[in-house]
Amino acid sequence: xxxxxxKKRMKRxxxxxxxxxxxxxxxxxxxxxxxKEVNVNYLGQNISFKTMASTVNDALKExxxxxxxxxxxxxxxxxxxxxxxxxxxxxxxxxxxxxxxAVEPKVEEPVEPAPVEKEVVFEQEPEVVKEVKTTKSATxxxxxxxxxxxxxxxxxxxxxxxxxxxxxxxxxVMQLEATAYCPCYSxxxxxxxxxxxxxxxxxxxxxxxxxAVDPQVIPLGTKVYIEGLNxxxxxxxxxxxxxxxxxxxNIIDLYFNTHGExxxxxRQQVKVYILK
Ligand SMILES: [Zn+2]
Numbered sequence: 508x509x510x511x512x513x514k515k516r517m518k519r520x521x522x523x524x525x526x527x528x529x530x531x532x533x534x535x536x537x538x539x540x541x542x543k544e545v546n547v548n549y550l551g552q553n554i555s556f557k558t559m560a561s562t563v564n565d566a567l568k569e570x571x572x573x574x575x576x577x578x579x580x581x582x583x584x585x586x587x588x589x590x591x592x593x594x595x596x597x598x599x600x601x602x603x604x605x606x607x608x609a610v611e612p613k614v615e616e617p618v619e620p621a622p623v624e625k626e627v628v629f630e631q632e633p634e635v636v637k638e639v640k641t642t643k644s645a646t647x648x649x650x651x652x653x654x655x656x657x658x659x660x661x662x663x664x665x666x667x668x669x670x671x672x673x674x675x676x677x678x679x680v681m682q683l684e685a686t687a688y689c690p691c692y693s694x695x696x697x698x699x700x701x702x703x704x705x706x707x708x709x710x711x712x713x714x715x716x717x718x719a720v721d722p723q724v725i726p727l728g729t730k731v732y733i734e735g736l737n738x739x740x741x742x743x744x745x746x747x748x749x750x751x752x753x754x755x756x757n758i759i760d761l762y763f764n765t766h767g768e769x770x771x772x773x774r775q776q777v778k779v780y781i782l783k
Contacts, residue, residue, distance in 0.1 A: 544591040547572060550598065562587055563594060572596070583684065583774065656743025659734055667732070667780065675732055677780035681724075684758045685733070685742070685777040687769035688719065688751070694769065707749035718742075719749035719760035725779070732780040733761070739775035 545566050547554040560566040564584040567574070574580055574596060581595040657670035667675040688694040690705040690713060697704045707713050709727055720727070725747045733742035742761050754760050759779065763769050 543588045545588065546591075546593045548593075548595045548597075550596060558588070560588060563592070566592075567594075579770070579773065656732075656741040658741065659732070665783075675780065676783040677732065678783050679781040681757070681779045681781070682736070683724075683777055683779050684774060685739075685761050685772075686753070686758065686774050687761045687763050687772035689763050689766045689769050691766045694766065709748040711748050713749060713762050715762060715764060716743075716745050717748055717762040718745045719751040719754045719762075720747040721755050721758070722747075722750065724757060725759070725781070730782040732782060733759075734778040734780070736776040736778060739772075739777065742777070 541559050542557050543560070543566070545556055545558055547567070547570070549572060554570060554572070556566075556570060558566045558569055560569055562584070563580075563582055563586055566588060567584070574584070579597055581593075581597075657673075659667040659669050659675065662668045662674075665677055667677065669675065690697075692698055695705075705713050707717060708719075711717070718731070718733070720729075725731070727747055727750070729747040731745050731747065733745055735741050745761070747759075749760070749762070751760050759777070761772065763772065
């Protein structure tokens, strides 16, 4: 081998080494930018870790953190992770409420009341609370549940058909996030006996089929049909007759009779069909 070709060969080797080095630096940089810091406060216990997962759900799965019934998460589990993320998973504090007289004994809810002993003092004698009449059935868990609506299929543009064969015409459909509320103090800040207890923003009595909306997104008085997505149950027919402090933008709040049901619902994606 002469000197000239040896030099050429060396040059080629140096080029290859340089390229490999550049690729290593590049992939390391990509790796670093994909690492996210996650701090989870799980029922008061802090768990910090780094992850390449892209969503909150994936990161929690990676650490085998499961959100159990009765626990709430501070963020949408399907949202994308940022560079650093603080997630709180907690059990809502259920206040022990003094039962108003002459009200039927409550069916036990699955939520364990927190060991907070708070006596509620009524400013005036609590009135007899009228039972909200809805179709409900007691399940084996002892929860008074809302009867879910049947499945719907789109038969043509703007026309749905329910599994029961009912035809529903709609003019618009939106995909929104739906939270849940009940008349309890922790949801609405009012005790039975308060003049505004269980009264909606439009002055109606809240009942199953009442939803709270941002009137900028869905005008008050609008009739809708709500279909649950990603395995969520169908809430069905509802009227936008309430508003709420946290209900701003693409979010609605579904009314349930009991707080246990609101906890079970949590936060779900829904399709809201605006009815004609
Ligand atoms: Zn509640």
